[in-house]
Amino acid sequence: MKKSAIVEKIIGNLSQYSPSQNPATAYAPTNIALVKYWGKRNQELNLPVTSSLSISLADKGAETTLSISSIKQDVFILNGKLVPATSSFHRRLSLYLDLFRPNNLFLDVNIVSTVPIAAGLASSACGFAAMALALDKFFSWQLSSQQLSILARLGSGSASRSLWSGFVEWHAGVREDGMDSYAEPLHEKWPELGVGLMMVSESEKSISSREAMQLTIETSELYKSWPQKVEHDLKTLKQAIQEKNFDLLGKTAESNALAMHATMLSAWPPVSYCFPETIAAMRRVWQARADGLSVYFTQDAGPNLKLLFIDQDAIRQYFPEIEEIRPW
Numbered sequence: 001m002k003k004s005a006i007v008e009k010i011i012g013n014l015s016q017y018s019p020s021q022n023p024a025t026a027y028a029p030t031n032i033a034l035v036k037y038w039g040k041r042n043q044e045l046n047l048p049v050t051s052s053l054s055i056s057l058a059d060k061g062a063e064t065t066l067s068i069s070s071i072k073q074d075v076f077i078l079n080g081k082l083v084p085a086t087s088s089f090h091r092r093l094s095l096y097l098d099l100f101r102p103n104n105l106f107l108d109v110n111i112v113s114t115v116p117i118a119a120g121l122a123s124s125a126c127g128f129a130a131m132a133l134a135l136d137k138f139f140s141w142q143l144s145s146q147q148l149s150i151l152a153r154l155g156s157g158s159a160s161r162s163l164w165s166g167f168v169e170w171h172a173g174v175r176e177d178g179m180d181s182y183a184e185p186l187h188e189k190w191p192e193l194g195v196g197l198m199m200v201s202e203s204e205k206s207i208s209s210r211e212a213m214q215l216t217i218e219t220s221e222l223y224k225s226w227p228q229k230v231e232h233d234l235k236t237l238k239q240a241i242q243e244k245n246f247d248l249l250g251k252t253a254e255s256n257a258l259a260m261h262a263t264m265l266s267a268w269p270p271v272s273y274c275f276p277e278t279i280a281a282m283r284r285v286w287q288a289r290a291d292g293l294s295v296y297f298t299q300d301a302g303p304n305l306k307l308l309f310i311d312q313d314a315i316r317q318y319f320p321e322i323e324e325i326r327p328w
């Protein structure tokens with residue numbers, strides 16, 4: 001099934017909606033998964049093998065403004081700079097807009113991103129979520145959050161979780177068309193919870209998460225146990241959130257991230273996003289814990305770590321270089 005068929009299911013006939021004559025703006029925060037999405041059951045529709053659960057990063061995200069383009073081409077401005085039409089960024093976003101274009105309409109797209117550049121934070125997550133929200137306003141589709149989560153997923157899987165603040169769960173779903181694969185916010189809030197960005201490198205990824213996931217599914221023996229691991233971790237994480245049990249949350253998130261990276265290490269050819277500095281940073285976190293500090297990490301498809309903590313004074317002493325983010 002093609003992405004365009006899903007768009008038709010959700011929106012219907014695109015040409016019955018006219019674009020707004022005024023610019024339409026929407027904001028979406030980026031998110032970090034505490035129980036990860038790793039592996040697709042359908043690559044075209046970004047349907048995941050398992051559910052996942054994330055935390056949104058409040059003011060770190062993307063604000064996207066759409067207006068009608070005066071030329072026969074999409075124009076993207078990112079943080080004030082024109083994005084070259086030959087770049088993969090331009091191609092990926094234009095292909096996404098192709099799904100929604102009535103009568104050859106082209107768009108001016110102005111994106112202001114507050115995600116720290118090259119910090120290994122999911123810029124595609126907030127990017128596609130903000131785009132889906134802005135398109136909904138621009139064409140007055142008046143879709144539900146569930147429907148917008150599905151449309152954001154067509155851009156990037158993790159984008160399905162970026163429409164809300166706080167904790168968000170993306171349900172894997174079982175349907176072939178993915179109409180039951182969308183995210184929803186959890187009611188619980190946890191204002192004391194802190195996230196810290198621990199940069200070890202600003203290098204580009206050696207392999208995209210899309211490619212690495214597929215390679216893992218196809219070749220890793222360890223991946224066979226990943227769905228059970230996620231099922232268990234999701235249950236435990238929800239319990240930790242309900243009980244405000246920080247150590248249980250931290251342990252579950254760290255163990256889940258390490259298990260995800262273990263599935264990649266056992267793929268062939270093997271995939272590792274770790275640099276020597278990443279391992280050194282992990283050891284610093286483990287040492288801090290041995291010294292009695294409640295701090296844990298998670299890691300995505302890049303070399304940098306995200307720390308999870310409650311006691312910010314102690315964290316500042318141990319890890320003075322991190323950038324602190326308060327999700328609430």
Ligand code: PMV
Pocket residue numbers: 032033035036037038052122124156157158159209210300301
């Ligand atoms: O949404 P994608 O295709 O960028 O994949 C995201 C994969 C991870 O960040 C590693 C895990 C996750 O759940 O966000």
